[in-house]
């Protein structure tokens with residue numbers, strides 16, 4: 001083949017690739033990480049469908065009703081857009097998530113999906129519990145995949161921890177002096193964007209952390225400065241922390257897993273993770289606290 005013919009063929013291939021319609025489906029679409037991710041995709045003019053249980057999503061996005069625990073909804077996103085070929089996977093909040101996730105991944109591959117980006121967690125290895133089993137399943141398939149393994153999200157301070165901050169000016173944990181490299185969901189979204197959009201996935205299981213390692217004592221001191229009232233870190237035994245999480249509505253098995261993670265953190269697991277991170281976010285926790293200092297979730301409860 002002459003050089004000219006080869007180049008023409010490459011041009012044609014490039015043209016076909018660019019012309020091939022591509023749509024990205026985000027599950028967990030109205031959640032903490034998919035919200036900034038959807039914004040990035042919109043800004044980059046990518047075709048996106050957002051899925052959650054109601055199918056109600058903010059304008060100008062297209063929404064699809066989708067429930068991990070109801071297989072009759074699996075086809076709905078593909079009815080909204082038949083060209084979906086990449087999917088961002090946010091697991092349902094159950095411990096035994098592999099059966100529904102495996103069923104949907106298989107269904108999506110039959111529909112022509114070529115790439116999956118799974119939100120897992122820094123401390124969960126492939127084959128490990130929960131998302132680790134989904135990670136292992138993706139790796140066993142002939143598809144492109146990326147498993148994001150972030151540390152804890154800044155947002156937890158507004159969500160999981162805010163109840164006791166509001167009621168008694170306390171952050172409750174079983175993590176003792178364990179250090180954590182909390183990360184911004186905006187930094188995670190930038191990595192998810194690359195994994196979904198780039199022609200090639202460079203790292204199939206990146207560990208993502210924020211720029212600093214902090215204990216809950218240090219976070220409580222930072223939050224005290226930002227809110228202008230004293231917030232303390234109350235150290236709980238893991239069993240007591242499990243009960244707290246259950247009182248906040250978490251199922252018992254999930255609450256046990258979460259407080260078990262705190263015990264591992266107390267033993268230095270997140271600190272070790274930080275040292276082998278593949279990506280360090282640029283946004284700092286202090287900036288997040290400042291940006292949200294007037295949030296209703298942190299207002300001291302009076303009376």
Ligand SMILES: NC(=O)c1ccc[n+]([C@@H]2O[C@H](COP(=O)([O-])OP(=O)(O)OC[C@H]3O[C@@H](n4cnc5c(N)ncnc54)[C@H](OP(=O)(O)O)[C@@H]3O)[C@@H](O)[C@H]2O)c1
Nearest residue numbers: 028029030031032033052053066067068120121151152153
């Ligand atoms: N928080 C952390 O510090 C942290 C750290 C590392 C990893 N992670 C992992 O991150 C994941 C959560 O991601 P996120 O925080 O971005 O999401 P999220 O804020 O928890 O949002 C959950 C999303 O999923 C949807 N949803 C809930 N149940 C559903 C179901 N049965 N079927 C379909 N959609 C459902 C929700 O919308 P509707 O309710 O409207 O359906 C919402 O859009 C979890 O797997 C967690 O383990 C979290």
